[in-house]
Amino acid sequence: MSLINPTPGELLDRKTILRLKIEVGRRQKLGVAHFEEELRLIDAALSDWLQKDADASRQFFAEGEKGLAEVNQKLWHAEDEVRGTPTTDKNRLAELAKLIPELNDHRAALVQRVNGLFRVAQAEKIYR
Numbered sequence: 001m002s003l004i005n006p007t008p009g010e011l012l013d014r015k016t017i018l019r020l021k022i023e024v025g026r027r028q029k030l031g032v033a034h035f036e037e038e039l040r041l042i043d044a045a046l047s048d049w050l051q052k053d054a055d056a057s058r059q060f061f062a063e064g065e066k067g068l069a070e071v072n073q074k075l076w077h078a079e080d081e082v083r084g085t086p087t088t089d090k091n092r093l094a095e096l097a098k099l100i101p102e103l104n105d106h107r108a109a110l111v112q113r114v115n116g117l118f119r120v121a122q123a124e125k126i127y128r
Contacts, residue, residue: 007120008049008056009064009111015042016069020076049118056117064114071107078103 006014018039025032050056082096115122 006045007111007115007122008046008118009114009120011042011046011049012061012065012114013068013072013107013111015039015046016065016072018042019069020072053118060117061114064110064117067110068107068114071103071110075100075103075107 018035021035022032022039025035050058050061078096078100082093082100085092085096087093112122
């Protein structure tokens with residue numbers, strides 16, 4: 001996400017990640033106030049995008065948010081599993097090594113789809 005002018009897709013992606021961090025942080029009894037503050041700022045920025053572009057489909061926006069929440073949850077679990085998998089379990093680590101980029105590609109496609117609702121064209125993934 002750029003620091004100056006994030007796209008609506010980037011904002012929505014970050015919002016779903018912050019929700020995960022807040023949920024896990026609360027469960028672990030950790031301080032989450034800084035995540036909650038960032039979430040408030042992101043909600044305000046998304047509200048601005050939605051007000052500027054009344055033509056953006058709220059249904060597709062909500063579907064994008066749901067999709068990003070699901071893929072980010074899967075990424076969170078996959079990365080936790082990598083951390084907890086012994087290095088001797090090379091087969092499972094290889095499976096996860098394939099899964100995580102696939103999930104990230106799906107995530108990038110969802111960000112692009114949300115950006116498309118607002119007619120924002122910005123490359124999210126670039127490969128060699």
